[in-house]
Amino acid sequence: MDKALVDYPDSEESDSPTATDSDVNKSPEKGNGRLEPPSSLPPLPEAFHNLYAYKSRTSNQDDPSLHDESNLLFNLLAKADDGTTSKEQIRSSLTSELGSEQPLHISLSLSLTLKTHERQSFIDALTTEVINTGVRPFDVRLANLDWAANYDRTRWFLVLQALQPSNDELNRLLQASNSVAKRFGQLALYSNTSFSGLHPILPHELEYVVGKEKLTAALDLTNITLCMVNKSTAIHECLSDDALIHLKSYKYSSVDKSLISKYILKHYWNGFVQLLPLWLAPNMVTLLGFFCVLGNVICLEIFVPDLVGPAPPWLYYSFALGLWMYSTMDNVDGKQARRTGQSSGLGELFDHGIDSLNCTLASLCETAAMGLGPSPKGVFTALIPCLPMFFSTWETYHTHTLYLGYFNGPTEGLIIACLMMILSGYYGPQVWTQPITDLVNQPELFGSASVVDVWIPFIFGTFLLVHLPACVWNVVKARRANSLPVAPVFLEWSPIVVFASSCAAWLYSPYSTLMRENRLVLFCLTMSFVFGRMTTKIILAHLTRQPFPMWTIMLAPLIGGAGLANLPRLGLPAVKPAIELWYLRAYFLFAMIVYFRWALLVINSICSYLGIRCLTISKRPAPNQHAEQNGSIIGEHLANGGYTSKNE
Numbered sequence: 001m002d003k004a005l006v007d008y009p010d011s012e013e014s015d016s017p018t019a020t021d022s023d024v025n026k027s028p029e030k031g032n033g034r035l036e037p038p039s040s041l042p043p044l045p046e047a048f049h050n051l052y053a054y055k056s057r058t059s060n061q062d063d064p065s066l067h068d069e070s071n072l073l074f075n076l077l078a079k080a081d082d083g084t085t086s087k088e089q090i091r092s093s094l095t096s097e098l099g100s101e102q103p104l105h106i107s108l109s110l111s112l113t114l115k116t117h118e119r120q121s122f123i124d125a126l127t128t129e130v131i132n133t134g135v136r137p138f139d140v141r142l143a144n145l146d147w148a149a150n151y152d153r154t155r156w157f158l159v160l161q162a163l164q165p166s167n168d169e170l171n172r173l174l175q176a177s178n179s180v181a182k183r184f185g186q187l188a189l190y191s192n193t194s195f196s197g198l199h200p201i202l203p204h205e206l207e208y209v210v211g212k213e214k215l216t217a218a219l220d221l222t223n224i225t226l227c228m229v230n231k232s233t234a235i236h237e238c239l240s241d242d243a244l245i246h247l248k249s250y251k252y253s254s255v256d257k258s259l260i261s262k263y264i265l266k267h268y269w270n271g272f273v274q275l276l277p278l279w280l281a282p283n284m285v286t287l288l289g290f291f292c293v294l295g296n297v298i299c300l301e302i303f304v305p306d307l308v309g310p311a312p313p314w315l316y317y318s319f320a321l322g323l324w325m326y327s328t329m330d331n332v333d334g335k336q337a338r339r340t341g342q343s344s345g346l347g348e349l350f351d352h353g354i355d356s357l358n359c360t361l362a363s364l365c366e367t368a369a370m371g372l373g374p375s376p377k378g379v380f381t382a383l384i385p386c387l388p389m390f391f392s393t394w395e396t397y398h399t400h401t402l403y404l405g406y407f408n409g410p411t412e413g414l415i416i417a418c419l420m421m422i423l424s425g426y427y428g429p430q431v432w433t434q435p436i437t438d439l440v441n442q443p444e445l446f447g448s449a450s451v452v453d454v455w456i457p458f459i460f461g462t463f464l465l466v467h468l469p470a471c472v473w474n475v476v477k478a479r480r481a482n483s484l485p486v487a488p489v490f491l492e493w494s495p496i497v498v499f500a501s502s503c504a505a506w507l508y509s510p511y512s513t514l515m516r517e518n519r520l521v522l523f524c525l526t527m528s529f530v531f532g533r534m535t536t537k538i539i540l541a542h543l544t545r546q547p548f549p550m551w552t553i554m555l556a557p558l559i560g561g562a563g564l565a566n567l568p569r570l571g572l573p574a575v576k577p578a579i580e581l582w583y584l585r586a587y588f589l590f591a592m593i594v595y596f597r598w599a600l601l602v603i604n605s606i607c608s609y610l611g612i613r614c615l616t617i618s619k620r621p622a623p624n625q626h627a628e629q630n631g632s633i634i635g636e637h638l639a640n641g642g643y644t645s646k647n648e
Contacts, residue, residue, distance in 0.1 A: 112186050122184055129176040134483040135169045141249070163245060166400075166545060167482045239605045243544035247345035247610060250543055252334075254402040258411045261404075265331070265411065273332040273339065282337035283350045284615050289329025290354045292322040296365050297521075306518055307364070308373040309429045316425030319365040320418040326358065327414050340617055345543050346606045350614070352393070352539045353599070357532040359385040360524040362417070367520075369421045370452065371429030374520040379507050380456055382524050383500075385409070386531050388467045390496040393535045395471040397542040398489060399478040405470060492548045495534050498555055503527065505562035512565035513577040514584065522584060529591035530554045533598065540602065554594055557587045 114122055141163045164170060178188035256262070276285065296319050304311040333351060337343045363382045372378035388409055396402050404410065423431060431439075432455075436446040446454075479486045507514055507523065514523060530552075537549040561583060568574050575583075603614050612618045 112181060112184075114184065114186075118184060122180065125183065126177065126180045129180050130173060133172045133176050135172055136483070138165045138167070138169045163249075164242070164545065167484065239602065241609075243546050244606065244609045246545045247543060247606065250345045250348075252348055253400055254404070256404040256408075256411075257406045258404060258408055259406065260415070261411050269328070269331050269335065272328055273335040276332070276336055276339075278340055279617055280336065280340075281613070281616050282333045282340065282342050282347055285329050285333040285336050286351050286354050287615070289326040289333075290358060292325045292329075293358055293361050293365075296322040297361050297525075300365060300368050301521055304368050305521070306373055307368045307378060307520060308371050309368065310371070311368070311429075313425040313428075316369050316421050316429075319369055320421035320425070323362055323365065323414065323421070324418050326362070327410070330355065330410075342612070342617060344606075344610055344612055346603065346610065346612065346614065349536070349539055349543060349602070349606070353532060353536040356389060356393075356535040356539075357528050359389050359531060360528045364521060364524050366417050366420070369424040369429060370432045370455070371424075372452070374515040374518045376508065376515075377452060377456055378520060379503075379515065380460075382520060383503055383527065384459055384463070386527075387496065387500065388463055389531075390499075390535055391468055391471040393538045393542075394492060395474050397538055397548060398475045400542065401474075403470070403474055405466075407466075409467075492550065494550060495552070495555065498559065499531065499534065502555070502558045502562040506558070506565045509562075509565040511568050511574045513580055514565075517577060517581070519581065519584060522588060526584065526588040526591050529588075529595040530558060533591075533595050536599075554591050557583075557590060561587065 112122075162170070181188055299315055299318060300307075303315050330351065334343075334347065337347055360382055363385050367373075367378045367381045370381065372381055392402070407413075420432075432451045435448050435450055436454075437443045437448070440446065475489060476486050479489065506512055507520075514520070533554050534549075534552050537552060541547065541549055561580075564575055564580065564583060606612075607614055
């Protein structure tokens, strides 16, 4: 938006002659009824002229008849007045006391008062500062209406709020403007709060605000509604209206380079989704897949609680079937959403939230299938999937695209896991501890090593040398493309560093009895909720374009457990095994309650905001997949492209 300072006369210029109408209209552009701006000022965009005045201007005084926004504003004010109580009064500035229409205007909450000799230097300084921000052209999209006070909080105005751009350009421009204003002895605008939107002031004043209640009005192209919102109720996590508005314009993006997905599994998924009834909600499809893994874990606890075995062969086959069905459902839920017209941002959140819960559960079945038990290798196998899941989520937060390589965990990795479970059912889990040379006659290549011996180096090396560098590269590339600093993003690794180091410090401590007493299943169930909360918060922040979540309260007991297991290192007596066990049980109960309470809050808030249902088919379709904006004030024909599978 190009803006120039209005050259109002100050005290030093009070005697200068005023411009006449003829002075203002010396060079109108012929044919389109629009004035040509002075050569010393940048031209205004074409859309600005069309929006502001579509008739020829013949006076330097504002003419309300040139605006087609008046009727909309009158209707809005009438709706707002209908929703007020006897203690509230809204006074309109659209008309004078005699009933004539007043000129419309847009203003900021604070004016700059500059002397004549300061103006050009101020403009030069501001121009330089804005250029130095590196902000590129960006779109400003309006969201809703709210009440805002003037600088002295003596008058209240209805204001249009704008969505915060993806790279925070408005705040960056505001900071640049404030720094220049301070240099010229001016007060800073919005200096005590984070500026989340541009607020053009509409001339409606509120004389009374009752308690903590404020009136807000929401606009769309065809309807104007008013609702009472209690600002003291839950604005929890990323669930404020300013955050949830992004769900309406969110577009899912993914890149899957897997050849198996592209040439084989895609046809299988397209055929499988046709078997699902149209009354089955896409989120229920995701949940049914997760129930398959939960069934595996229940059977594991009943038939092979020591995670060593051998168990009945059918159990290992059921592990493979459950994991395969989970993967199938995970990949067809988005296709089901499109079949039923239920695509929404909630779909991706639900899908990836379930993936996060599943990280430590499916890997428990893999631990049992290999007969690793509650050993250091068993612990590593059960918890290692959390690392690639976290960094893929971190990568998606910054790039807004899910990247899956030619060889990736959700496809090739899962196929390998299923094949290993099938082999365990046929040969027994002891096959993985036999020398590889018994299976492949290559002693010079493998020596006496078994599959278990090379298992840990293989999966950790794949993560460290392939997956992690790819995530870092994509994030760095995205940050540089948007002229954003790279170094601060590595501080966002702190949650996974705390999670991984605390798990290792607790389970691998020689003073801990959890592995010796075979409590790995309970520990992994607890970590499922902890890790699920940690990564799902990142997914939610990605969907709603909110700051990266650096902490979750569910990590605190994990740090406490690690400290509890290492008290002798501090010269304190070791805790009794019963105390450590009850601590873990209490942690599990705490994590489960906190997780489900938070999950219900998030799901209910999103469903209420979008007008959809989570586990059943909504009577009306979810919002469309492309946001549209029409009209001179705001149009919210916004939609979601959020719910799709990883492999479209």
